[in-house]
Amino acid sequence: MLDLIAGAIADPVRREILELLRAGPLPAGEIANRFAITRPAISRHLRVLRESGLVRDETVGRQRVYALDLAAFDELTAWLSSLAGPTWEQHLDALETEVYRTRRERRKEHEAHPDRKTGSDG
Structure with a gap:
């Protein structure tokens, strides 16, 4: 088709x-x-x-x-989208997911070791 x-x-x-x-x-x-x-x-x-x-x-x-x-047009749109690869929206969604994952990991680490400094200086 x-x-x-x-x-x-x-x-x-x-x-x-x-x-x-x-x-x-x-x-x-x-x-x-x-x-x-x-x-x-x-x-x-x-x-x-x-x-x-x-x-x-x-x-x-x-x-x-x-x-x-x-x-x-759905079949054509799907095929064209597959050629174009991920959209900016998909990249931003992936970035948002990574930011939330990193925040969650830092929060868990802080809860496990509250007297330990977190951040870029140590």
């Missing part, structure tokens, strides 16, 4: 369609009116997006309305 998604977003017209749909569902005709290419070309782009799972369509009256299917 990831290959289908990557192929779908590789095209700049399809990425622009996705950006249009970010604001909400749109009929196919309204999407086509925003581009200088033919309606059949837009229909092909919409089919690729639908087959990749990035958009879903629904017939409303005589119109076909397209909307983003955000669940399809």
Whole structure:
């Protein structure tokens, strides 16, 4: 599925369609009116997006309305996140954990030996 998604977003017209749909569902005709290419070309782009799972369509009256299917983006987001490695938030969480662990160890050491000096000078 990831290959289908990557192929779908590789095209700049399809990425622009996705950006249009970010604001909400749109009929196919309204999407086509925003581009200088033919309606059949837009229909092909919409089919690729639908087959990749990035958009879903629904017939409303005589119109076909397209909307983003955000669940399809989860797989892509997870894969991209795995490439990027840990985020700054994860690094800061790890630092916070280490600070609390160090404080807890010092408190335990102080409780076990209250007359011993702690800190950097001894």
